Amino acid sequence: MHGGVVMKWIDQVGYAAAVGWSGRYSVTVAVGGIRFVAPIRISDLVTVTATLVYTGTSSMHFAIDVRARDPGLDASQASNRLCTHCIIVFVALDGVEGKPTSVPAWQPDTDADRRMSEYAIKVMELSKGIEQTIAHYQQPGAGTETEKAAG
Numbered sequence: 001m002h003g004g005v006v007m008k009w010i011d012q013v014g015y016a017a018a019v020g021w022s023g024r025y026s027v028t029v030a031v032g033g034i035r036f037v038a039p040i041r042i043s044d045l046v047t048v049t050a051t052l053v054y055t056g057t058s059s060m061h062f063a064i065d066v067r068a069r070d071p072g073l074d075a076s077q078a079s080n081r082l083c084t085h086c087i088i089v090f091v092a093l094d095g096v097e098g099k100p101t102s103v104p105a106w107q108p109d110t111d112a113d114r115r116m117s118e119y120a121i122k123v124m125e126l127s128k129g130i131e132q133t134i135a136h137y138q139q140p141g142a143g144t145e146t147e148k149a150a151g
């Protein structure tokens with residue numbers, strides 16, 4: 001599979017999870033630490049899991065695991081390969097002006113929850129640091145452009 005197809009699934013699953021948690025229309029604001037660990041082959045059975053690991057005021061951070069298996073093999077954990085992992089962040093918007101709006105807070109209960117929460121905060125800090133670096137070095141008009149109609 002092409003990486004872009006996998007990224008689309010990640011965005012769709014994250015969107016469903018974000019709207020489910022907040023009850024609001026939500027948009028993707030950032031994807032951090034994406035890693036394509038192993039290939040997904042045509043005809044593999046794919047599972048995309050979104051786990052809420054941190055909430056800010058308007059943001060919801062999900063750890064995403066994409067796993068794949070050969071449908072001819074048993075469904076055991078061993079045959080379910082981790083193929084892609086990332087943190088995806090959604091922001092809930094209000095229905096009037098489309099401005100960020102608050103979401104229900106998620107509280108970590110276990111040590112594993114707290115670890116994942118800390119991980120999400122670290123990824124967000126790194127992601128915001130990268131944004132600042134890009135803003136510093138970005139040259140308007142540089143690179144190759146390809147136009148595509150949005151929709």
Ligand SMILES: CC(C)(COP(=O)(O)OP(=O)(O)OC[C@H]1O[C@@H](n2cnc3c(N)ncnc32)[C@H](O)[C@@H]1OP(=O)(O)O)[C@@H](O)C(=O)NCCC(=O)NCCS
Binds near residue numbers: 124
């Ligand atoms: C999402 C959007 C409304 C946020 O607007 P904004 O003016 O930047 O709003 P804020 O600065 O208040 O940030 C909103 C939240 O995003 C979070 N955020 C911003 N940049 C982030 C990053 N790199 N990583 C993680 N979270 C980030 C902020 O921490 C804040 O979270 P909080 O409310 O929980 O503290 C705006 O950036 C937008 O419309 N982006 C396009 C979204 C979109 O169209 N996505 C689809 C892809 S085309």
